[in-house]
Amino acid sequence: MNTSEFDIDCELKSAFFENAYSPFVILNRDMNFVDINKAGVDTIGISKENFLGKNLLDIFPYLEGTERYDAYKNVIDTGVAIGFDELLFKGEFSEIIFMSKAFKIGDYLGITTLDVTNVIDTVQKLKSTKTSLIEVNENLKKKNQELEDFSFVAAHDLRAPLTNLKSLMRMALESDITFNEVMPIVEKMNVVTKVMCDKITALNMVIATKANFGASKTTLEFSEVVGKLKTNYSKEIIEGRTIIKEDYSACPSINYNKVQLEGVLQTLMSNALLYRHPKRKLSIKIETKDVNGRVQLSFKDNGLGFEQEFSDKIFALFKRLHTHVDGLGVSLYIMKTIIDENGGTIDVSSQVNKGTEFKIIF
Template structure:
């Protein structure tokens, strides 16, 4: 005898019901269990024969008088399905968090559930981790502020006595000290004191720049900023017989903090002028353009250059590769700090006696 479509469909539904991974139960109008699948038995830990014929309140007495119980009964009356999230079931040996969906099947009520215990646990862990990260971040901000405050106080407090010491040494040098033993010592003390004073000044510069990171940004023209720098360095530009070529056709302006942009370009200009090659005219080429939606600045010179192997070290505070000219090794450190703080990057390529090119992505 060939089975009809109806019988086949009934067998398929029955097989799906019995083998479903999630708990599935069917109740009558009086909320008595008519059938339960194996997943329900495994999850709740009650044998099937102890389910069938029992009222839902016999198995789950805590539902009596609850909105969920009334909602289940309302589904049978209206046929409108309803869902519940994050329901907690506590058995003798298990505790499960699940989602529930109730819907009408003919004259019966079908309830299917989904175990979301692991999902809820994961969410709670993520929330806990997020809270911990927020706390860690706040602590780091606090510690950074404390370090910044300490740096400021240290630099400020050391500056006054060093300045006084420097003045006393100058007075000593200007007096008629004739002792061959004392004079060399005083001269060395003067040199050391100058170095310390210069470094304290440099630290104050770094602190001042960092305290400006939250300042507003405005639209600035590259040509105007560079013109101001050329006026400031006119003496050095003339001495180096410097030729400066500028091309801002690709990007004439940028939205940036005024003090910070001037500091970046000043560091590049000062570096090129200080380390020019003594046997040729200094040539500087400045070019800006848009690359992938960001402003790119290229600053190229034909100066002394350096070994590419040391490209990372030039941005280290108080680090200098050339010592034949005065300097503290702080300008490039400040420049990189500003660029990084604003989400940009800087790359440098150099060759000994051929020159250096800085590429800044703002």
């Protein structure tokens, strides 16, 4: 190569170095900067005059004593290039995530970098999107299963009274009986019809509750919600000679949908009053606690109670453990649905003739 070709080659390399999109720097064995291109100056935010001659640790003091600093020095000694991924550079006005490669140039160390901030952000967004899609898919599976279970229970519980009604109707139409003889059949038909209407009413209640999910929330005081219930159930409270103890000092309020919270507490209050023990005064204790930053509500009574083995079954649709009072067997199902939909949990412990305690984490 003649002198002219050598000069052109040097000029091309110099032009490439200076105008490269990515930052380039060159250091000597003492880790002092010998050269830096325009992209490097723009990225670091220090003028070239104030940069050259400075030591690497003067500009990046946090590298002192690190494996990366030792690795850079080792490149000059061994000539073996090394690369680093996802390094963080904190500039005056921004933070940059970059990849770095260090290599030997004669007796010097060359370091080139590539800004991958946007790439990393995109990857993180894709991961987040994937996670969101997985959550949505799981939620859809859950909803579909709930819908299947709901449809099965609804069809099963309506089929029996409908079959009975059809049989009774056929008996009334096909039998050659007198008016007085047909009346018992008509009365049975009336009972069966009422059962069907009650179950349809219950199903409508469930549908209405589910339709209210996603409604706005507001700050509610437990004492005010329970106070309203005590007024509404004043007759039953007096009849049961009920003693109600309340302690909301740990968590006096909660951010929740008003209709849903009232529905949960109404179910607890109503069941305690309905299933009170006939041989003693009804005692109800309502208390709130802070459990790992979440509100826990405890609702305990000394009523009839039930066998603990049935604790999971009491939340099933149309499931009733006590039949001596009227009921649709739907209130506890709706209550648990509300709590689950809001990301909460509910546990129940009970003993026959001793009472029941519900613990709800909202």
